[in-house]
Amino acid sequence: MPSEFDLIRRHFSPPATHTLLAGGDDAALLVPTPGHVVAVSTDMLVEGTHFLPGTDPRRLGHKTLAVNLSDLAAMGARPRWAFLAMALPRVDEAWLAAFSAGFLALAAVHRVDLAGGDTTRGPLSLCVTVIGEVMAGHALRRDGAGPGDDVWLSGCTGEAAIGLAALRGTAAFDGIDEARCRERLEQPQPRVGLGLALAGLASAAIDVSDGLAADLGHLANRSACGIDVHWERLPQSSALAGVDRKRRAAAILAGGDDYELAFTASPTNRDAVLAAAREAGVAVTRIGATVAGPPGVRVLDQRGFDMTPARGGFDHFG
Amino acid sequence: MPSEFDLIRRHFSPPATHTLLAGGDDAALLVPTPGHVVAVSTDMLVEGTHFLPGTDPRRLGHKTLAVNLSDLAAMGARPRWAFLAMALPRVDEAWLAAFSAGFLALAAVHRVDLAGGDTTRGPLSLCVTVIGEVMAGHALRRDGAGPGDDVWLSGCTGEAAIGLAALRGTAAFDGIDEARCRERLEQPQPRVGLGLALAGLASAAIDVSDGLAADLGHLANRSACGIDVHWERLPQSSALAGVDRKRRAAAILAGGDDYELAFTASPTNRDAVLAAAREAGVAVTRIGATVAGPPGVRVLDQRGFDMTPARGGFDHFG
Numbered sequence: 274m275p276s277e278f279d280l281i282r283r284h285f286s287p288p289a290t291h292t293l294l295a296g297g298d299d300a301a302l303l304v305p306t307p308g309h310v311v312a313v314s315t316d317m318l319v320e321g322t323h324f325l326p327g328t329d330p331r332r333l334g335h336k337t338l339a340v341n342l343s344d345l346a347a348m349g350a351r352p353r354w355a356f357l358a359m360a361l362p363r364v365d366e367a368w369l370a371a372f373s374a375g376f377l378a379l380a381a382v383h384r385v386d387l388a389g390g391d392t393t394r395g396p397l398s399l400c401v402t403v404i405g406e407v408m409a410g411h412a413l414r415r416d417g418a419g420p421g422d423d424v425w426l427s428g429c430t431g432e433a434a435i436g437l438a439a440l441r442g443t444a445a446f447d448g449i450d451e452a453r454c455r456e457r458l459e460q461p462q463p464r465v466g467l468g469l470a471l472a473g474l475a476s477a478a479i480d481v482s483d484g485l486a487a488d489l490g491h492l493a494n495r496s497a498c499g500i501d502v503h504w505e506r507l508p509q510s511s512a513l514a515g516v517d518r519k520r521r522a523a524a525i526l527a528g529g530d531d532y533e534l535a536f537t538a539s540p541t542n543r544d545a546v547l548a549a550a551r552e553a554g555v556a557v558t559r560i561g562a563t564v565a566g567p568p569g570v571r572v573l574d575q576r577g578f579d580m581t582p583a584r585g586g587f588d589h590f591g
Numbered sequence: 592m593p594s595e596f597d598l599i600r601r602h603f604s605p606p607a608t609h610t611l612l613a614g615g616d617d618a619a620l621l622v623p624t625p626g627h628v629v630a631v632s633t634d635m636l637v638e639g640t641h642f643l644p645g646t647d648p649r650r651l652g653h654k655t656l657a658v659n660l661s662d663l664a665a666m667g668a669r670p671r672w673a674f675l676a677m678a679l680p681r682v683d684e685a686w687l688a689a690f691s692a693g694f695l696a697l698a699a700v701h702r703v704d705l706a707g708g709d710t711t712r713g714p715l716s717l718c719v720t721v722i723g724e725v726m727a728g729h730a731l732r733r734d735g736a737g738p739g740d741d742v743w744l745s746g747c748t749g750e751a752a753i754g755l756a757a758l759r760g761t762a763a764f765d766g767i768d769e770a771r772c773r774e775r776l777e778q779p780q781p782r783v784g785l786g787l788a789l790a791g792l793a794s795a796a797i798d799v800s801d802g803l804a805a806d807l808g809h810l811a812n813r814s815a816c817g818i819d820v821h822w823e824r825l826p827q828s829s830a831l832a833g834v835d836r837k838r839r840a841a842a843i844l845a846g847g848d849d850y851e852l853a854f855t856a857s858p859t860n861r862d863a864v865l866a867a868a869r870e871a872g873v874a875v876t877r878i879g880a881t882v883a884g885p886p887g888v889r890v891l892d893q894r895g896f897d898m899t900p901a902r903g904g905f906d907h908f909g
Contacts (some may be wrong), residue, residue: 300663312621313707314619314707315707316676344617344618348618404631
């Protein structure tokens with residue numbers, strides 16, 4: 274009968290295609306690509322805080338990696354390696370098999386080697402570190418926007434938040450595409466290809482995970498400029514057609530869990546941005562512009578009134 | 592009044608001396624050193640599994656980083672960057688101040704930049720990822736030993752295990768240096784300098800964290816050779832003078848938490864190994880030799896009898 278370590282090894286030992294040494298030693302050995310800088314992001318997901326007990330393990334495996342790849346996408350970096358540290362309350366082979374299947378399927382899509390990790394007993398939590406590479410000087414930082422840049426958004430926001438509300442039963446919805454909203458919540462697709470296409474082209478970028486207005490606020494803060502977003506330009510998901518305007522606006526502007534890219538670029542790069550998006554197969558929308566002045570975000574309705582949501586974490590950017 | 596994120600930022604924002612972009616963005620940006628490979632290790636420490644509730648936070652901060660630096664030392668890599676993800680049940684400013692002081696003091700000793708991390712709510716757990724660099728071809732892997740190599744050990748083993756037994760009150764000891772044993776348990780000093788001095792010189796290395804015999808077993812397994820250790824050559828800590836032979840042998844061979852380096856080197860490199868150890872200011876002892884044959888470890892007493900401990904995790908190497 275295999276030990277628990279054998280089980281874990283069995284579920285998490287995919288072939289490493291571009292790693293000098295993966296697993297079985299004190300550390301993994303990676304060979305960096307000359308002329309590139311290394312982008313690293315780490316995230317911890319805790320049961321009860323980031324996901325509900327009983328979450329489908331295959332979807333959880335996907336999302337655990339996806340949220341980290343989204344961070345690399347926002348840097349314009351090519352994801353190369355992942356490390357997975359897990360605390361597990363018990364060894365549940367069916368759970369491990371499903372979790373690893375979800376994690377490794379997404380890793381394969383983006384040619385990411387699972388190069389190492391750690392497994393221990395404890396309350397369920399998952400810590401992923403992803404490592405990517407980007408050409409020196411081409412990284413998409415949050416602090417590169419200047420006044421007069423266009424502000425762009427990939428895809429659309431709000432679906433995941435409505436999906437979570439529907440899942441939790443905190444609200445009843447008519448006329449939403451619940452399957453699509455659940456999919457956006459549980460199976461986010463990190464915008465890796467778009468990030469790569471924008472590297473060296475966009476002036477700044479951030480991934481939208483806390484809510485569009487809050488994340489634009491982070492970018493504005495780091496770039497020391499203001500951002501004006503025009504509500505009527507924001508992409509409105511047809512999946513939310515049945516949601517009343519107030520709730521829809523809250524989901525779109527402050528819902529979170531979207532894993533889209535918000536980015537800025539010079540107006541002289543408009544055609545190049547659109548070409549990059551076509552190359553990546555992702556829709557992008559020009560939603561506003563950066564403005565000189567104190568850092569902050571204004572979401573303006575058609576009459577020019579500020580409808581920016583005021584909520585936790587966002588106050589000091591308002 | 593500062594928010595909890597301000598508090599965390601305050602305690603974990605030391606100056607980064609060699610990081611292109613540390614913190615405040617979607618990912619950190621690191622510039623790798625040309626001609627080097629990158630060594631990465633990740634570890635998760637969970638309260639109740641790896642450390643006792645109520646553990647002194649300053650010592651915990653030190654140890655959390657130390658155990659990871661020990662992994663890089665065992666690869667012969669120079670530690671450069673660390674990432675710290677934490678789940679915290681609450682924001683306790685005094686705890687955070689002490690934990691970060693212990694973590695950052697050790698980081699400063701080894702010139703490690705804390706380049707990023709994540710903080711969330713949850714049962715107390717700490718996930719550290721460390722990144723180091725080693726000249727291409729000079730890394731100390733577990734699989735490089737060949738028959739006829741010397742087997743060496745830095746420092747001595749067993750003190751931490753006796754320290755833990757004393758701390759837990761599971762055994763009463765006369766004539767031990769309890770302060771020294773506690774120090775070894777709670778403030779391990781990773782053998783970073785020794786690892787660097789051995790890079791390109793030793794044929795294989797491992798850090799001793801699970802217990803000397805078990806870790807030599809891992810090395811033997813990966814190198815596909817046997818290892819004979821001579822009990823009478825093993826360094827005997829004077830701090831354990833009062834411990835009976837049986838218990839002392841168990842602590843020395845299977846105690847764990849030692850964070851010494853066990854390594855192999857050609858007999859032609861004996862003088863060079865001793866010179867490297869002098870350079871690093873660490874004692875090393877030649878404790879045995881590798882032998883041709885199936886992977887396994889034998890600890891031989893003066894009469895040549897095998898006194899290898901049989902315990903968890905070690906069976907399949909015996």
